[in-house]
Amino acid sequence: MMGYIMQFLKKNSIVIIFLAGNIFYSLSLAATVKNIIVNDLSIVQDNKDIFVDFDQEIYLTSKMINGLKNGIILVFDINFILTKDIPYWFDDIILVKKSQYKIKYRNLLEKFEVVDINGEKLFFKDLPAALKYLKIVKKWYVGTLNEKEKKLLASLRIQLNKNHLPKPLQINIKDKIWDFQSEEITKYIEVNN
Amino acid sequence: MRYLIPIISLIGITLLILLAKSLGNTDLLSTETFRLLFIFNILFIAALVLLIAIQIFRLLNSIKKEIVGSKLTLRLVISFALMVIIPVSIVYLVSVNFLTKSINSWFDVKVESALEGGLSLGQKTLNILMRDIELKGRSIAYTIGNTSIDEQGMVLRDMREKFNLEEVVIYDNQLNILALSSANDSQIPVIPKYEDIERSTNEFYGVIEEVNERILLRAYLPIISNQDIELRNAFLEIKQLIPSEITNLALSVESVYDDYKRLAYSRKSLNIIYTLTLTLVLMLAILSAVAISFVISRRFSEPLSQLAAATKEISKGNFKKTIPEQGKKDELGLLVTSFNSMTKQLDSATQNAENNQHRLELSRMFLDTILTNLSSGVIVIDQGMRIRLHNPAGLKTLQLGRAKVVNKILSEILLKNNKMYKPIVDYIYSHVKGKTTLKGFSQEFKIKTNDKEKIIRVQMNSIKQDGDLNYILLFDDITEVTEGQRHQAWSEVARRLAHEIKNPLTPIQLSAERVEHKLKNKLNKVDKNILSKATHTIINQVNALKIMVNEFSDYARPAKIEKTLINIDLLINDVKDLYEAVDIEINYEQPQKNLFVHGDENKLRQVLVNLIDNAKDAMNNIKNPLINLRIEEHKNELYLIVKDNGTGVSKDVISNIFEPYVTSKSHGTGLGLAIVLKIIDEHNGTISIKNNKGMGTTVLIKLPLIKNEKS
Numbered sequence: 001m002m003g004y005i006m007q008f009l010k011k012n013s014i015v016i017i018f019l020a021g022n023i024f025y026s027l028s029l030a031a032t033v034k035n036i037i038v039n040d041l042s043i044v045q046d047n048k049d050i051f052v053d054f055d056q057e058i059y060l061t062s063k064m065i066n067g068l069k070n071g072i073i074l075v076f077d078i079n080f081i082l083t084k085d086i087p088y089w090f091d092d093i094i095l096v097k098k099s100q101y102k103i104k105y106r107n108l109l110e111k112f113e114v115v116d117i118n119g120e121k122l123f124f125k126d127l128p129a130a131l132k133y134l135k136i137v138k139k140w141y142v143g144t145l146n147e148k149e150k151k152l153l154a155s156l157r158i159q160l161n162k163n164h165l166p167k168p169l170q171i172n173i174k175d176k177i178w179d180f181q182s183e184e185i186t187k188y189i190e191v192n193n
Numbered sequence: 194m195r196y197l198i199p200i201i202s203l204i205g206i207t208l209l210i211l212l213a214k215s216l217g218n219t220d221l222l223s224t225e226t227f228r229l230l231f232i233f234n235i236l237f238i239a240a241l242v243l244l245i246a247i248q249i250f251r252l253l254n255s256i257k258k259e260i261v262g263s264k265l266t267l268r269l270v271i272s273f274a275l276m277v278i279i280p281v282s283i284v285y286l287v288s289v290n291f292l293t294k295s296i297n298s299w300f301d302v303k304v305e306s307a308l309e310g311g312l313s314l315g316q317k318t319l320n321i322l323m324r325d326i327e328l329k330g331r332s333i334a335y336t337i338g339n340t341s342i343d344e345q346g347m348v349l350r351d352m353r354e355k356f357n358l359e360e361v362v363i364y365d366n367q368l369n370i371l372a373l374s375s376a377n378d379s380q381i382p383v384i385p386k387y388e389d390i391e392r393s394t395n396e397f398y399g400v401i402e403e404v405n406e407r408i409l410l411r412a413y414l415p416i417i418s419n420q421d422i423e424l425r426n427a428f429l430e431i432k433q434l435i436p437s438e439i440t441n442l443a444l445s446v447e448s449v450y451d452d453y454k455r456l457a458y459s460r461k462s463l464n465i466i467y468t469l470t471l472t473l474v475l476m477l478a479i480l481s482a483v484a485i486s487f488v489i490s491r492r493f494s495e496p497l498s499q500l501a502a503a504t505k506e507i508s509k510g511n512f513k514k515t516i517p518e519q520g521k522k523d524e525l526g527l528l529v530t531s532f533n534s535m536t537k538q539l540d541s542a543t544q545n546a547e548n549n550q551h552r553l554e555l556s557r558m559f560l561d562t563i564l565t566n567l568s569s570g571v572i573v574i575d576q577g578m579r580i581r582l583h584n585p586a587g588l589k590t591l592q593l594g595r596a597k598v599v600n601k602i603l604s605e606i607l608l609k610n611n612k613m614y615k616p617i618v619d620y621i622y623s624h625v626k627g628k629t630t631l632k633g634f635s636q637e638f639k640i641k642t643n644d645k646e647k648i649i650r651v652q653m654n655s656i657k658q659d660g661d662l663n664y665i666l667l668f669d670d671i672t673e674v675t676e677g678q679r680h681q682a683w684s685e686v687a688r689r690l691a692h693e694i695k696n697p698l699t700p701i702q703l704s705a706e707r708v709e710h711k712l713k714n715k716l717n718k719v720d721k722n723i724l725s726k727a728t729h730t731i732i733n734q735v736n737a738l739k740i741m742v743n744e745f746s747d748y749a750r751p752a753k754i755e756k757t758l759i760n761i762d763l764l765i766n767d768v769k770d771l772y773e774a775v776d777i778e779i780n781y782e783q784p785q786k787n788l789f790v791h792g793d794e795n796k797l798r799q800v801l802v803n804l805i806d807n808a809k810d811a812m813n814n815i816k817n818p819l820i821n822l823r824i825e826e827h828k829n830e831l832y833l834i835v836k837d838n839g840t841g842v843s844k845d846v847i848s849n850i851f852e853p854y855v856t857s858k859s860h861g862t863g864l865g866l867a868i869v870l871k872i873i874d875e876h877n878g879t880i881s882i883k884n885n886k887g888m889g890t891t892v893l894i895k896l897p898l899i900k901n902e903k904s
Contacts (some may be wrong), residue, residue: 009405064457067458069454070454070455070457070458071450071451071452071453071454071455071458072455072458083274106403106447107312107318107451107454108312108315108316108443108447108451109319109401109402109403109408110316110442110447111401113403121403123400123402123403166455166456166458166459166462167457167459167466168459168460168463168465168466169227169458169462171231171462171466172459172462172465172466174465175462
């Protein structure tokens with residue numbers, strides 16, 4: 001029996017390593033702390049134009065705030081996907097919209113600079129004010145919809161874009177504080193054609 | 194392994210380059226890619242460690258199994274590895290130290306203070322400019338508050354121009370524009386934020402912002418008017434762009450300060466990353482070096498191992514072993530070529546030696562065959578009379594049986610076997626003692642063994658071999674030859690005697706009878722008696738001479754026999770019947786079968802009669818004379834045995850009993866047994882005689898048996 005198992009492992013070692021790697025990666029993703037909480041995801045339809053409303057609570061850690069004070073720019077990626085459910089097959093992606101917002105501390109101005117989801121730059125005297133401003137997202141235009149299907153699945157995820165961090169912080173595997181993201185929020189929506 | 198390690202090294206170098214690239218602040222490789230690269234590098238190191246561990250295990254296993262070249266490979270691997278590990282480790286330690294110090298040196302206190310000072314200067318400049326705006330704003334607010342509503346627009350423009358402001362706007366509490374003056378008339382004013390207005394209800398409120406990479410000062414302050422009711426809750430908004438020179442300087446100071454702060458913030462991570470990367474480089478370099486050292490060591494030690502293995506094979510006698518030449522023109526290649534040439538020559542020499550050995554073996558076998566089949570005995574002795582070589586005939590001639598005589602002293606063996614060989618031993622010893630070279634020395638010796646006399650001729654020759662003198666002894670049993678020669682001589686004598694004597698005998702006899710006949714009646718009685726006696730004597734003696742001459746004639750006659758199939762049993766019974774009147778008991782044991790021989794019946798009868806007569810003569814004074822006749826079947830031979838209990842034959846006579854004129858009887862010619870021997874020879878048989886243990890003799894005749902059948 002052991003011999004058979006050993007032979008099987010020998011023959012399928014690459015497949016086993018690949019599967020084990022995948023499982024390990026998925027578990028590590030699942031284990032990441034969710035520091036952005038997205039609420040009240042809703043889709044607003046204006047004719048064929050689709051707008052998204054949502055609330056977000058961003059719980060920056062003291063290290064991140066300290067990082068902000070030390071010139072680090074926090075850029076958050078927002079990824080919105082609208083998919084059509086196909087039974088027994090992969091979902092059909094109907095619409096993808098990506099955007100960013102960022103927070104930066106301006107030492108010269110002694111203010112927090114915020115560029116919101118629509119690209120508008122604003123200055124705030126303190127961080128809570130900046131975060132409060134970012135909390136509510138209203139009428140974020142994500143695209144037009146030509147889909148005849150009525151029922152679609154909307155999913156939204158926000159995560160810190162580490163590519164904008166200084167390289168040493170990006171590649172420091174030991175430092176996990178920059179693994180900052182929300183859960184993937186999904187919601188079935190009814191579309192009026 | 195030969196190709197695996199270079200491929201792995203190439204992969205390692207590629208990974209390192211990618212890792213180094215990703216360390217730079219470029220968008221070439223993302224963070225995730227770096228992490229993946231980092232993990233790949235670690236996996237790669239693990240693979241290298243595994244590979245090296247396998248190699249070490251295999252090498253140790255080879256050493257344990259004492260495979261040629263493995264120890265040399267281990268030494269080379271250790272040497273090569275140390276050659277790399279020591280300098281690389283030193284470089285690593287120096288690099289880490291240097292890097293850490295260099296990174297720390299970036300964050301000098303003076304630099305930080307200077308940057309903070311620069312930033313502070315910028316901030317203060319902006320604050321001064323804001324203060325200046327405030328003063329200008331208060332002046333405008335006061336002036337507007339004391340100006341009539343008709344003149345407000347003009348005054349506002351004059352004061353904006355006077356103070357060199359970008360834009361001045363008067364809003365009421367409902368954010369309606371009451372008056373506006375702008376340097377850029379085409380630009381529509383942006384409605385201020387409610388919270389900014391709220392803050393400026395009672396006092397000055399200024400905001401410093403960056404718009405399109407220019408620093409903009411925005412100030413709000415209330416207008417206090419005693420003249421115009423509309424202006425009572427109105428406020429003034431002033432916008433002023435900072436000169437681009439100041440803006441650029443301030444922003445660049447801020448940018449550098451930010452960079453510095455970011456670097457300072459990520460200093461720890463930077464240290465970790467560089468140390469980790471350097472460690473990875475070190476590990477990769479060392480492990481790759483060790484892995485490559487295996488290949489190089491094997492490449493170096495392989496020809497030497499092959500040489501050692503081939504030498505081992507050659508020492509075992511395998512001269513066909515060659516080492517594959519790989520066309521290298523270095524010293525090792527030359528060594529391999531020379532070795533192969535040497536083995537070829539060795540192989541050729543060995544082949545020749547083997548061929549020679551084979552030829553020698555064939556010659557020896559040929560000599561052995563000759564010696565084995567040689568009827569003459571050959572014995573080779575050295576100067577100590579030690580037997581070096583002999584053939585079977587040698588042992589047979591000297592009656593040594595099948596004894597192992599090689600390396601034994603010839604004289605000891607011969608004398609131990611029979612003292613009668615002493616003359617031969619003395620003869621050989623006398624020549625060997627002289628240590629002289631001999632050629633064709635020979636002498637004949639009469640040796641008595643077992644009632645028989647043998648004549649042995651010894652011939653000696655000496656040969657020199659490797660400086661030692663050896664002697665070849667040739668022994669020939671020439672008894673039969675001598676006897677044959679003697680018989681032939683006797684036959685010739687007998688034939689001549691018979692011829693010379695027989696002719697005058699008849700005239701003598703006739704003359705004596707005629708003398709008696711003529712004188713018988715002429716003589717007196719006395720003379721007549723004397724004549725009669727004399728003639729009778731002459732006639733008797735002539736008759737006796739005739740008998741003797743006839744016997745001589747028989748002995749000398751040429752072999753002429755008429756062979757028929759003879760039933761021996763009937764023949765013996767016939768002969769036995771002849772002696773019925775004699776007072777001697779002849780006992781004949783009749784066989785179970787009738788045995789037949791091919792021969793001359795008369796001659797064989799003559800043989801039987803002769804033997805019975807001899808036996809009868811030997812039993813003249815014996816009380817109970819008895820002759821036993823017996824025939825036996827032995828394979829293809831018929832044994833005819835005649836046994837008596839007579840006086841027997843003296844030892845002196847018995848060895849020559851079959852020779853003519855040898856007899857133990859007082860009368861007779863001594864030709865009887867010689868004739869018997871001749872007849873038996875003519876019948877391809879043999880005859881032997883021996884004295885019995887008790888009394889009498891036994892004669893054994895062996896004749897070829899033709900057939901047998903039940904009687």
